[in-house]
Amino acid sequence: MTVRGGAGPRDGKDPGGRPPMARPLDADARGASRPAPGAGGTVSRYETARDRRSRAGRGGLARFLVFLAVAAAVVLLASGTVLRPLTRSLVVGLADANPRALGLPFVADFVREDLGDLLTLPASGDPTVVEFTVTAGETAAGIAGRLVDEGLLRDARAFLLIAIERNLAGSLDAGTFLLRRNLTPDQLVTTLLEAKDPSLTIQFRAGLRIEQMTAYIEARPPEIAALQMSAADFLALVRDPPASLLADYPWLDLPKGASLEGYLAAGAYRVLPDATPEELVRQMLDRFYAEVGPERIAAARATGVPFHEVVALASLVERETRLDSEKPLVAGVYANRIARGMLLNADPTVIWGVDTLALRDLPLASWPEYSFWNVPPDPLASIDFPASIAGYQTYREKGMFPGPICTPTVTSIDAALAPATKAGYLYFVAIPGGDGKHDFSKTYEEHLRKLRAYGYVP
DSSP states (O other): OOOOOOOOOOOOOOOOOOOOEEEEOOOOOOSOOOOOTTOOOOBOOOOOHHHHHHHOSHHHHHHHHHHHHHHHHHHHHOOSGGGHHHHHHHHHHHHHHOGGGGGSHHHHHHHHHHHGGGGTSOSOSOOOEEEEEEOTTOOHHHHHHHHHHTTSOSBHHHHHHHHHHTTOTTEEEOEEEEEETTOOHHHHHHHHTSOOOOOEEEEEOTTOOHHHHHHHHHHOOGGGTTOOOOHHHHHHHHHSOOHHHHTTOTTOOOOTTOOOTTOSOOEEEEEOTTOOHHHHHHHHHHHHHHHHHHHHHHHHHHTTOOHHHHHHHHHHHHHHOSOGGGHHHHHHHHHHHHHTTOBOOOHHHHHHHHHHHHHHTSOGGGGGGOOOSOOOSSOGGGOOOOGGGGGGOTTTSBSOOSSOSSOOOHHHHHHHHSOOOTTOOOEEEEOTTSTTOEEEESSHHHHHHHHHHTTSOO
16 A cells, blocks of 8 residues: 655664673671571671761771781680681681781681582572662672572672672662572672673564564574574564463553464663573563553553554554554554455555465574565455464455554654544555655545555556
8 A cells, every 4th residue: 555665774783882890899798697507597797988987097007907816716725626616616706807917828727618519509599680770989898799689699708708708899880780589609700700790681672573582593694693592482472472471461462372472572672692482472471561551551441442553553553654643644544444444455464474374484594684574575455364363464354454564763652642633534654755755645645646656657
């Protein structure tokens, strides 16, 4: 029905780099408590900047010197193995109040012995990814305490001991890091203190169909070269989402057998290299719901229109125009045609079907080279579709097509929820050289005159 002008891809926005490096920070922390050896508890040593400043100066230095003298005397007295447990208890207790002493080999040895498996084992076996923010002015001791508080570390001393031994306690980067809950203390130090954040960013723009997303993952461009995710597994999940996934998103209310087409929100996603397809898909569904909001879903249902149908119309609007000002008018054209029992004659749905059939015959490895959304050379009305996708041949089948053809923006969803139908437009045509603008008509005769005026037909 429409004559489309060429349009380049919509560029995604770079989510931005990490905040600049913070100033060198002191790793000192005082006044912390410690669980009894073997008790299996956690120790939190979160210390505020005010606390550190109030304890700084001569008093801190004097206490540290006293500690050194006492610790040295205890070690000298503990010449026999019988006294070793008592010596360890005394040294560890003194080290709790003076974490800087962890830099002394004999103190580190006693603390390491006291920690046992807490030095090497993760806090849990949960692989869930969480965000952890290091703020400017924070110490290694403060970070260790918050890691304990958030269940990412069992004993703050493990983090501090490793940090001091690797000479990383005094130079910290501010930023937000992705951490799995099953990281070991050593891995936490590497990520947070060496600032070796392994995360990468997957960027999807609006208007993509799930096969284009799959092709991007399969292509492994430089920005996601380290991604280990299988593109085939991602495609299988979004085409046939399991009941266990759908149960967590009851607002989807998909027709039986429907894919997640249309609901995978565009944008930038930070993931770890070993991210699973389900982790990525859950992020995308969460963002879709956060951006669209329950109010729009409720508004659709209040009118008796399935939200799935609203998303489908929005996806068509997304492919037809990139101008937000035109989207309600485009949605209105299709709403008016449906109300009059007319064929939609929607080019994008037919092009979607043509691409779908072409991709069936191509191995996934060649999808990155496939050119999507090209208008086929044959008249659109002449193209035959198999029964499985016949509803997308809108030059032959009346009514709404079965489901979304791409990911729409919120503005397209708003247009589908409130199409501009009052003007009575039934046709539109792309204006050559019009920067994506269209000319709308109420009758076929008017539309035909415009096609001639713009040089589309003789």
